[in-house]
Amino acid sequence: MIQSLTGMQDIVGDEAKKYNYVVNSAKEVLENYDFDFLKMPMLEKTELFIRSVGGSSDIVNKEMYRFIDKGENDVCLRPEGTAGVARYFVQNKLDRQPQKFKFYYHGSMFRYERPQKGRYREFNQFGCESFGEESVYEDYAIIEMASAILDKLDISYKLELNSLGCKECRPKYIESLKEFLRDKKDKLCEDCNRRLEQNPLRVLDCKVQSCQAEYEDAPKITDNLCESCDTDFRKLKELLDNNSINYEVNKKLVRGLDYYNKTIFEFISDKIGAQGTVIGGGRYDGLISYLDGKETPAVGFGMGVERAMLLTSLPSTQNCGYHLGAMDEEALSSIISLTKSVRVSHKATLEYKPKKLKALLKGADKANAKYCVVIGENELKEGKVWLKDLVTKDESTPTIDEFLNSIK
Numbered sequence: 266m267i268q269s270l271t272g273m274q275d276i277v278g279d280e281a282k283k284y285n286y287v288v289n290s291a292k293e294v295l296e297n298y299d300f301d302f303l304k305m306p307m308l309e310k311t312e313l314f315i316r317s318v319g320g321s322s323d324i325v326n327k328e329m330y331r332f333i334d335k336g337e338n339d340v341c342l343r344p345e346g347t348a349g350v351a352r353y354f355v356q357n358k359l360d361r362q363p364q365k366f367k368f369y370y371h372g373s374m375f376r377y378e379r380p381q382k383g384r385y386r387e388f389n390q391f392g393c394e395s396f397g398e399e400s401v402y403e404d405y406a407i408i409e410m411a412s413a414i415l416d417k418l419d420i421s422y423k424l425e426l427n428s429l430g431c432k433e434c435r436p437k438y439i440e441s442l443k444e445f446l447r448d449k450k451d452k453l454c455e456d457c458n459r460r461l462e463q464n465p466l467r468v469l470d471c472k473v474q475s476c477q478a479e480y481e482d483a484p485k486i487t488d489n490l491c492e493s494c495d496t497d498f499r500k501l502k503e504l505l506d507n508n509s510i511n512y513e514v515n516k517k518l519v520r521g522l523d524y525y526n527k528t529i530f531e532f533i534s535d536k537i538g539a540q541g542t543v544i545g546g547g548r549y550d551g552l553i554s555y556l557d558g559k560e561t562p563a564v565g566f567g568m569g570v571e572r573a574m575l576l577t578s579l580p581s582t583q584n585c586g587y588h589l590g591a592m593d594e595e596a597l598s599s600i601i602s603l604t605k606s607v608r609v610s611h612k613a614t615l616e617y618k619p620k621k622l623k624a625l626l627k628g629a630d631k632a633n634a635k636y637c638v639v640i641g642e643n644e645l646k647e648g649k650v651w652l653k654d655l656v657t658k659d660e661s662t663p664t665i666d667e668f669l670n671s672i673k
């Protein structure tokens with residue numbers, strides 16, 4: 266028997282309904298904020314992720330599904346969505362246009378990680394990216410949107426916030442962090458020793474406790490911001506305060522992708538174990554120029570759909586739609602034609618074999634239908650249907666035309 270690959274799953278039944286519920290709820294929020302849907306390829310050139318997510322990140326270093334295709338191209342399955350949207354933005358010269366662009370996307374992402382609850386090798390992200398707006402109001406709007414999605418799904422969270430500074434203040438900070446770390450080398454784990462040279466910021470979110478103890482007194486980026494980053498960070502906190510979005514500043518929050526600057530944030534749940542980050546995002550004003558575009562401010566987030574599914578419940582379903590059936594062979598072709606007309610505007614299920622009324626009503630119950638529509642010998646003769654409202658229990662026998670008019 267051939268089984269699915271480790272860390273990859275089929276989503277079916279109520280889980281599939283939940284998947285649609287999460288994605289559709291997020292879509293509704295994003296469309297209210299005037300974002301457009303963008304559907305992107307799942308396969309991209311590997312270089313795209315090396316240049317954007319970063320050559321020293323775990324995603325690029327350890328987790329890519331990477332191969333050489335038949336045309337000798339070095340390609341990989343996308344591990345995240347931001348890089349693809351940025352590639353689309355530059356490829357279509359949107360960086361040369363004065364207006365702002367806002368996109369949302371959803372679909373499979375691939376990371377060769379160690380699977381556990383909430384962490385899979387193929388998983389789905391719902392993400393959004395806003396290009397061209399440098400105002401911190403947009404950082405706020407993006408966070409507001411993320412919180413609106415979680416509120417809609419009735420998911421409680423803790424919002425953690427940090428600022429990573431910009432190209433003015435970050436290099437100076439990194440020098441002072443390196444200085445601080447230099448005489449601690451022997452006490453740090455292997456990963457931190459590697460990061461120390463390649464990407465010193467990443468040491469701060471090391472999961473090893475002994476490393477964390479060493480970083481207690483490390484200089485923090487938020488205490489070393491330039492005036493413009495500091496003003497924006499204050500403004501962002503003020504906007505969140507004014508609009509009752511609770512947050513905590515986590516001075517050690519850095520995120521695992523290299524393209525961020527200034528605002529970064531994570532929405533975390535304590536109800537799903539170690540993999541608790543449901544939404545992560547931030548500003549990335551440098552990315553478009555790393556991909557040879559004109560420097561363009563940008564900010565966005567990505568939500569893990571499976572993690573949101575673990576935290577939300579489907580709204581209780583109400584009876585809806587029609588269940589149709591015939592009581593004898595002769596009435597079958599009429600009920601098939603009638604079902605075609607009903608399905609133009611309503612959900613309908615159909616019994617392919619003639620059955621007794623009791624069995625048809627049982628089928629309607631099973632289908633969770635609101636109405637049961639039956640054609641038997643008498644109805645066929647008179648051009649009528651037998652109709653029962655399964656919620657109010659009302660019964661009637663309208664003509665086929667009356668029935669179709671009533672459901673238009």
Ligand code: HAM
Pocket residue numbers: 344345346347348376378383384385386387388389390392393394521522542543544545546547548564565566567568569570571572
């Ligand atoms: P990320 O934090 O790597 O950010 O992923 C975003 C979300 O995807 C995570 O918070 C988590 O919910 C989900 N996720 C990540 N890895 C897995 C996994 N292996 N299994 C299940 N869920 C997972 C990004 O990808 C950025 N592109 C987000 C962004 C958009 N930043 C700006 N714009």
